[in-house]
Amino acid sequence: MSPFPRRLWWFASAICAVAALAAGLLGFSERHQAFPFGAALVFGALVVFSAHREVALPQGAYLSPAFMVCMAAMVVFQHDGSLLAPLLVGMLNGLLLSGLTKATWGWIPFNAALSGLALLGAALVFGALPPVMRDTVPLALVAALPPALTDFTVRAGLILASYRIELGRLPREVVRELVPMGVQVFPFAMVGLFLGRLYLALGPTVLVLIIVPILIAREMFSSYMQVKQSHDETVQLLIRALEQKDPYTAGHAERVAVYAGYIGEELDFLPARMDRLRFGALMHDIGKLVVPNQLLNKPGKLTEEEFARVRIHEGVSVQMLSHIDFLRPIALHAHSDAMKFDPDNLDHPIEPYIIMVADAYDAMTSTRSYRKALTQEVAFKELRDKSGKQFHPACAEALIRAIEKRNEVHGKGHEEESHFEHAPEVGLGSAGLGDLLPDEKAKQ
Amino acid sequence: MSLSRRIAFVVIAGLVAGTIAHVADPSGSTGALVFLAAGLVLGELLVLRLENRTAVPLSYPVLLVLASGFSTARFAGAVAGAELISAVLRFNDRESGWRVQIMIERLAVAAGTIAVYDGLRDVTHHNEAVATVLLTLGAAAVAQLPVDLAMRWILRLHPTFSARARLAWLAIASSGMLMAIGYRGVDGRGQVGIWGPLLFATPLLAAWYAFERLDTATRAYDQTIESLAMAPEFGGIVPPGHSKRVATLAVAMAGVLGVSTHDTSDLERAALLHHLGQVTIDEPEDPSRPTPAAEVAAVTSTMLREIKPLAGAGDIVAGDASDPKRRVAVQILRIASDFDDLTARDGNEQSFAIETLRSAPGYVYDDKVLGALERVVEAGHLAAVR
Numbered sequence: 066m067s068p069f070p071r072r073l074w075w076f077a078s079a080i081c082a083v084a085a086l087a088a089g090l091l092g093f094s095e096r097h098q099a100f101p102f103g104a105a106l107v108f109g110a111l112v113v114f115s116a117h118r119e120v121a122l123p124q125g126a127y128l129s130p131a132f133m134v135c136m137a138a139m140v141v142f143q144h145d146g147s148l149l150a151p152l153l154v155g156m157l158n159g160l161l162l163s164g165l166t167k168a169t170w171g172w173i174p175f176n177a178a179l180s181g182l183a184l185l186g187a188a189l190v191f192g193a194l195p196p197v198m199r200d201t202v203p204l205a206l207v208a209a210l211p212p213a214l215t216d217f218t219v220r221a222g223l224i225l226a227s228y229r230i231e232l233g234r235l236p237r238e239v240v241r242e243l244v245p246m247g248v249q250v251f252p253f254a255m256v257g258l259f260l261g262r263l264y265l266a267l268g269p270t271v272l273v274l275i276i277v278p279i280l281i282a283r284e285m286f287s288s289y290m291q292v293k294q295s296h297d298e299t300v301q302l303l304i305r306a307l308e309q310k311d312p313y314t315a316g317h318a319e320r321v322a323v324y325a326g327y328i329g330e331e332l333d334f335l336p337a338r339m340d341r342l343r344f345g346a347l348m349h350d351i352g353k354l355v356v357p358n359q360l361l362n363k364p365g366k367l368t369e370e371e372f373a374r375v376r377i378h379e380g381v382s383v384q385m386l387s388h389i390d391f392l393r394p395i396a397l398h399a400h401s402d403a404m405k406f407d408p409d410n411l412d413h414p415i416e417p418y419i420i421m422v423a424d425a426y427d428a429m430t431s432t433r434s435y436r437k438a439l440t441q442e443v444a445f446k447e448l449r450d451k452s453g454k455q456f457h458p459a460c461a462e463a464l465i466r467a468i469e470k471r472n473e474v475h476g477k478g479h480e481e482e483s484h485f486e487h488a489p490e491v492g493l494g495s496a497g498l499g500d501l502l503p504d505e506k507a508k509q
Numbered sequence: 510m511s512l513s514r515r516i517a518f519v520v521i522a523g524l525v526a527g528t529i530a531h532v533a534d535p536s537g538s539t540g541a542l543v544f545l546a547a548g549l550v551l552g553e554l555l556v557l558r559l560e561n562r563t564a565v566p567l568s569y570p571v572l573l574v575l576a577s578g579f580s581t582a583r584f585a586g587a588v589a590g591a592e593l594i595s596a597v598l599r600f601n602d603r604e605s606g607w608r609v610q611i612m613i614e615r616l617a618v619a620a621g622t623i624a625v626y627d628g629l630r631d632v633t634h635h636n637e638a639v640a641t642v643l644l645t646l647g648a649a650a651v652a653q654l655p656v657d658l659a660m661r662w663i664l665r666l667h668p669t670f671s672a673r674a675r676l677a678w679l680a681i682a683s684s685g686m687l688m689a690i691g692y693r694g695v696d697g698r699g700q701v702g703i704w705g706p707l708l709f710a711t712p713l714l715a716a717w718y719a720f721e722r723l724d725t726a727t728r729a730y731d732q733t734i735e736s737l738a739m740a741p742e743f744g745g746i747v748p749p750g751h752s753k754r755v756a757t758l759a760v761a762m763a764g765v766l767g768v769s770t771h772d773t774s775d776l777e778r779a780a781l782l783h784h785l786g787q788v789t790i791d792e793p794e795d796p797s798r799p800t801p802a803a804e805v806a807a808v809t810s811t812m813l814r815e816i817k818p819l820a821g822a823g824d825i826v827a828g829d830a831s832d833p834k835r836r837v838a839v840q841i842l843r844i845a846s847d848f849d850d851l852t853a854r855d856g857n858e859q860s861f862a863i864e865t866l867r868s869a870p871g872y873v874y875d876d877k878v879l880g881a882l883e884r885v886v887e888a889g890h891l892a893a894v895r
Binding site for chain 2: 282358381384386
């Protein structure tokens with residue numbers, strides 16, 4: 066949770082005042098009717114509990130049991146004829162206490178007022194619907210839409226205004242971020258509405274029955290995140306092993322992964338594909354583990370025999386990466402011959418091409434044992450010159466575009482660290498990469 | 510056919526068949542029965558994946574809806590039809606024997622569900638009090654568990670009741686009860702028909718998605734470690750399959766010695782990666798004088814200890830026996846690795862290898878751990894690895 070911004074004070078105060086005024090007015094108008102204490106207590110506790118147990122879904126969406134519980138509460142309180150209860154229960158939905166510090170407490174009344182007003186709006190709209198729509202299945206399914214939309218609109222409107230005041234962000238940008246939330250609102254509203262009906266018929270047990278699978282989903286997501294983190298950390302083991310064998314590769318795998326990620330973003334890859342691309346890039350040199358250190362770090366030319374031994378690493382990379390299910394589609398094309406652009410092969414996945422471009426760009430813009438880093442201009446020129454022959458044109462252009470867009474400069478004079486201070490300005494080949502001198506290549 | 514295509518096929522076919530059935534019998538419940546049968550097939554395709562390639566299908570909650578909403582005959586008809594269709598849709602999943610076993614298991618669970626539900630309804634004289642109905646549904650949901658485990662045990666389908674399995678069963682049972690209540694209501698109250706199971710399956714689908722992600726991530730993680738373990742083998746440092754064999758043997762020995770799940774996991778990783786450090790060491794100039802094992806262990810353990818999730822494995826590879834629990838794991842790894850060297854690398858008989866290990870000085874190998882090795886070898890646990 067970020068500290069509460071001073072710019073938002075007057076706006077937050079106004080929202081809180083409106084919520085307090087609404088609570089006062091409703092309390093006054095409902096003074097002669099019994100307040101549904103039991104239901105308010107059950108739903109209030111459940112809302113606070115479930116607001117702290119969101120489930121992260123793909124595309125940055127969240128499944129929060131709290132919204133479902135709020136919708137169920139709205140149905141129950143509509144039956145009891147109370148509008149004050151949904152306002153209060155809605156306010157409890159804003160009580161996000163996790164990560165709370167002195168600097169962030171200001172968010173509590175703001176979120177509480179915002180959530181309370183949103184649910185009050187939803188309850189007003191739901192109450193205004195014709196009874197036949199609320200009580201008859203399947204019309205009741207449609208009845209979930211107006212209150213859900215009202216809740217979302219009030220919430221989104223206030224968030225929009227707060228972003229405008231605090232950060233000066235354009236409403237269009239914020240709306241684009243909020244739309245995925247809006248899409249998920251309707252199905253959960255339907256579940257909430259029916260849950261409310263079941264509560265009225267059967268009591269609070271039904272709430273437990275729906276909360277249990279959601280909590281279990283959350284538990285599994287936590288485990289998933291832990292495993293994912295362990296996986297990330299374990300890949301570091303490979304990177305460190307490679308760096309111990311061949312000091313030139315320090316930071317190489319990570320940089321290749323970053324550049325590959327840039328290209329993936331430019332090509333609008335989805336998160337799962339980005340993940341695969343990142344791991345593929347981080348692990349693309351895994352086969353080098355089997356190449357003896359003496360060969361990887363040999364400063365001079367390789368003999369035919371040594372060259373053949375070094376080249377084995379590509380086949381080993383393919384075999385080792387193929388062992389990992391989610392990398393197999395790209396692993397089968399991880400051989401340098403297969404990574405060269407082939408316009409006739411339409412079945413070739415694009416990821417190996419991306420990794421090849423990223424790998425080549427980093428090779429050119431970093432200092433190696435046999436030559437200093439080239440400038441970014443030279444590297445871009447090389448990518449463009451060999452685009453369509455060695456490199457996939459779309460990948461090469463995407464990388465150049467992404468780097469220019471970020472105003473990043475790599476290469477000569479812009480390296481973070483170099484292990485080869487005394488490397489010559491111009492070099493001819495890399496023993497570490499299994500390259501031969503041009504005349505040796507010609508013999509091949 | 511891919512899973513997504515099979516799901517799409519079942520959804521479309523279910524919608525068409527259900528609509529036709531509803532039109533043909535507008536006042537009856539045949540349409541709902543067909544929709545639920547389609548849901549049963551869908552639930553067979555979507556499973557909550559557990560460890561050891563086992564799973565709990567999402568069809569079990571639908572069984573509860575069918576048991577509570579239809580006569581025994583209609584229940585049996587829907588289940589039989591759905592299971593047959595599911596068997597056909599599993600045509601490219603593993604071998605036919607496995608498919609038959611799964612079908613038998615599912616039919617047994619369905620029989621258990623309806624038997625407990627109908628039995629308790631009779632015992633309670635079809636009482637429609639909320640508590641009675643909930644208890645009956647709860648009992649039928651819980652009954653699915655022992656039947657499923659028993660059938661898996663009989664059919665040798667790896668029964669499991671791990672922590673993850675317990676959560677899966679809890680999600681299945683609670684969702685099944687809610688879906689059943691939504692469909693049938695209680696004493697005419699709260700009934701929302703076919704929309705009930707449809708809507709109240711949402712949290713279960715969220716759980717399914719979470720289980721899927723966890724399973725995929727765990728598999729990728731394990732395979733990455735196995736892939737790294739292959740490096741010394743591809744480099745010709747150790748015989749092919751050494752790491753995997755040592756890991757399998759070590760896990761089996763840990764099972765015999767009652768090592769905890771967490772420590773077994775560390776031990777397995779240690780066994781898979783115990784030679785990894787050797788790939789970073791310069792090749793000896795004289796091939797007849799290989800790098801000393803202690804140096805390999807030291808380099809490997811240093812690398813592993815730098816990585817948080819592998820730090821425990823690093824301690825085991827280092828031979829750190831300061832913690833009594835670790836002492837057992839260290840001994841298991843040493844014995845399993847030496848046993849594999851004697852059998853796979855040197856081509857000795859298993860009995861000779863055990864005899865050789867037994868003849869070493871007492872401080873080298875722990876007698877209890879050697880006993881565990883003997884039990885594992887006698888039980889034939891290594892047959893599958895060799």
